[in-house]
Amino acid sequence: MSTASAGTRTYSYLGPAGTFTEAALGQVREAEGQNWHPVANVGAALDDVASGRSDAAMIAIENTVEGGVSSAQDALANTPGLRIIGEYLVPVSFVLVAPRGTTLDQVAEVAAHPVAYAQCLEWLGKNVPGHSPVVAASNVASAIGVLDGTLPAQAAIAAPGVVNHYDVEVLAEGIGDNPDAVTRFVLVTRTALPPARTGADKTSLIVELPKEVPGALVDMLEQFATRGINLSLIQSRPIGDRLGRYRFVIDADGHIADERMADALMGLKRFSPNVIYLGSYPRADHEQNRYNPRYADASFADARDWLRDLLSGADPA
Structure with a gap:
């Protein structure tokens, strides 16, 4: 059951404390002073929402x-009853951390989340040649695993925020x-009315194509292209x-409130066997959407009139 009825809202995020996801949640004004619930993966976070354990x-x-x-895309596709209501951008930089007293020349294995590891390959190749990667569940889990010995690595790739929560040796900064x-x-x-349109909005969808229908991808893309x-x-x-x-x-x-959208x-909906509407929400960059005037709401209203x-037998002006 949601905690909203008790006056406190609960927000799930990929934890533990110190992750980029926590930094993103810190941008949500409504989340200030509320209950932040760290989870192990995206599926668990969305399941919390779907079940009502989190708001x-x-x-x-x-x-x-x-x-x-x-x-995240697969979890959204397979968890019904969800809506995206906002987006947030977080600059990504990484630090290489280790237990106190460790030096860079002692590092033979590096723990990292696969996405973070992929973004640091060039730096690692130059500065830790011959190392072996060790997979971690998150950028902070990599540091925790190195500190407590549960991961067989001497150093970890982590988000800079990890230094605010754990006693680590920073071997290098800005390694991305x-x-x-x-x-x-x-x-x-959970499913709710979309935020009011701002003119700088984004709509997210998941669309399946009909089975064995030639040109189905073109048909899907034309739904957008022909409406600008x-x-x-x-x-x-x-x-x-x-x-x-x-x-x-x-x-x-x-x-979704735009006529063209x-x-x-x-x-x-006319041709796809499954259209999942994930939500319409303000863009994080606040950049106004651009479109040809012939796709403005007024143009659709004029066409309907x-x-x-014609259907009433009148002679259109």
Whole structure:
């Protein structure tokens, strides 16, 4: 049961304390002073929301280096009754940490979350040549595992926030290969009305294609292209029932309350066996959506009025 009735809201996030996800949750004003519940993975965070144990969950959904986070996309596709209500951007940088007294030349194994490890390969190749990677569940779990000996590594790749929570030796800072790396996080609740449109909005969807229908992908894309809607993300994920079957994770510029977006969603529903609407919400960068004037709400209203006149036997002006 949700804690909201007791006056305190609960927010689940990938823990423990010190992760990038915690930093993203720190950007949510409504979460200040509330109960923050660390969990082991994205699936657990979303299950908390779906079951009512938490009011919302913060999850990583996309990275500028690695692209979409597949575990989050799959969890959203397979957990019904969820809505994205906001997105948050966190600059990504990494530190290499170890137990006190450790020096860089003593490091032969490096613990890291796979996504973090992939973003530090160039630095590691130059500064810790010949090392072996050790997989960790999160950027903070890597540091904890090295400190308590549960992971067979001498050092760990972690988020900078780890130094605020654990007594570690910082062997190196800024070890990420891309100084401009950013991770996009989304705040997920149970099904609810979307936030009011701002003109700088994004709509997230998951769309399945009909089985064995030639041109189905083109049909899907045309629902957006013919209505002047830009797609900022489109990524395929296997459905899992058999080879060659995929669903598409889509971020489209605009809000479900926009005529062009509503029309596109209806077009998708006509041919797709499964359209999952994940939500419409303000863009984190606050950049206004751009579109040709012929796709403005007024243009759709004019077209409907014109058709209504034709159906009534009137002579449209």
